[in-house]
Amino acid sequence: MKKLINDPKAVVDESVQGFGQAHADLVTVSADPTFITRKDAPVSGKVGLVSGGGSGHEPLHAGFVGRGMLDAAVPGAVFTSPTPDQILPATHAVNSGAGVVHIVKNYTGDVLNFETAAELAEAEGVNVRTVLVNDDVAVEDSLYTAGRRGVGGTVLVEKIAGAAAERGDGLDVVAAIGERVNSNVRTMGVALSACTVPHAGSPSFDLAEDEIEIGIGIHGEPGRHRIPMENADGITDRLLAPVLADLGISSGDRVLLFVNGMGGTPLSELYIVYRRAAQVLADRGAAVERSLVGNYITALEMQGCSISVLRLDDELTELWDAPVHTAALRWGV
């Protein structure tokens, strides 16, 4: 294992410290317990948005803290849920009185710990709503999940619900918009190589030199099946077909196409995947009206990508376009 780290046990703390220093204009990092808040939190009258989960998926979630997106991010250890004693103070820190939305990827540990924190916060007088993200069409249950996993769609839920909160929508409306994004987005991923959790020290699974894993999760947990290596167009077709079928995309639909890197794949390859996916969507008569290409929800240094398609309407498009100012997504400001 060769990584740019010091003590494997200090990876999350040191990385979050560096993040806080590099983006001191945007965020405040709290230690013991660790969470990251928007510099001006709580924003008076605004619904607060909190997300979190295991580390190792950067820039998710801390990279999305700032104006127009998250108010707080709560990082667990690598690939390990954050604890209620982190989530609870983050929830309080961003509550201006208008309530707090928890955006939770559907993994058993995350769901349990956010639920516990939400109950404690409610008992202490904070109104909390939870948006569960479960956009992965690859598998129904997995090593870490009952039901579908939350993957690429999480980025889109956070951006769009964040814009709703920023424009002043109330607690139930922000939560409903987050759920609407989740209902209209589907994702599927592929791994070309494994990743290594720092404190484990060896790859979390093995893939032969001529094998890829279709439907991989963002922790390297198994997907649908292993197949021999194919070319980019073939892989793109395999990922996109179940996404479009599950979402029922047909002629005239307007979509956002999101090609996400798993961390170790060059950007140039993501654009080759984008090219094919855009072509398949055009052939279906769907209009790709918005795009996102890059490493936004990763699995450490894993090579591979995921493709997400979000069905757009006027309001979701307007909220997507709204100004955002975070470390990893920024426009309009």
Next chain:
Amino acid sequence: MKKLINDPKAVVDESVQGFGQAHADLVTVSADPTFITRKDAPVSGKVGLVSGGGSGHEPLHAGFVGRGMLDAAVPGAVFTSPTPDQILPATHAVNSGAGVVHIVKNYTGDVLNFETAAELAEAEGVNVRTVLVNDDVAVEDSLYTAGRRGVGGTVLVEKIAGAAAERGDGLDVVAAIGERVNSNVRTMGVALSACTVPHAGSPSFDLAEDEIEIGIGIHGEPGRHRIPMENADGITDRLLAPVLADLGISSGDRVLLFVNGMGGTPLSELYIVYRRAAQVLADRGAAVERSLVGNYITALEMQGCSISVLRLDDELTELWDAPVHTAALRWGV
């Protein structure tokens, strides 16, 4: 070799096509010969900025085409200089009459081909100035270079010279500002793993499991020396010491700190490097006033990073902060 590609010979064309589709609001892609221009080029009265070089370093250069940065990017084959017959039409396409600045990384092929294109353009009535970037402190000569190589500093030259052109500075002033950035920036990199050029099919060099290459170039060409693997703080100190010595950084200096990923290293690790580098600079009494952390000039899927330090003054800071709207860098708009 497992890559998300189709025909290895089509990698650059297909990637550039996907890039053009994903960012159709920002850029126009020309084929035969291939170059990428800002959508509204030529911008009336503005000095045009053209850069280019071998592909495989994405988002450099195409990702930096747009308002406030480059007017055109000219991609060669992977790790291979673009040809004069690409550079010349790109130069014409962005010339509004105010002249064109070529930003050229110091590699023998790039220098020759940009020089030829500049001579042809001059003969056809376009005023051209060339800014040579040679910020790498690792080696004096290399496999691809006479003199120092152009690496991470290129991103900063393109941003700051781009802002100068955008505010209306004349040809000689824009070139002088680009040269001022180059004179005030130094960079050094490290590789933890090799990368594989698609049409070659096997890694461009070998690194043992416990070895790293200090002073690596962005094509995987050798650096200063190979040493046993060290921790992130140790590696950061090794990279930063010659950068600071060569630049003569001392107490009271104001700097921009740029930690760049080589393509296959997780963002979380770049922040661990940032943390240490910021600490070393603080210990020297230097003020880190601006930061950039991420994958901006890469070597395909290589694992590793580079550290660049730019000495700031008021004008360079103002130009860094100026609005920019490209695929890979965006703020203020």
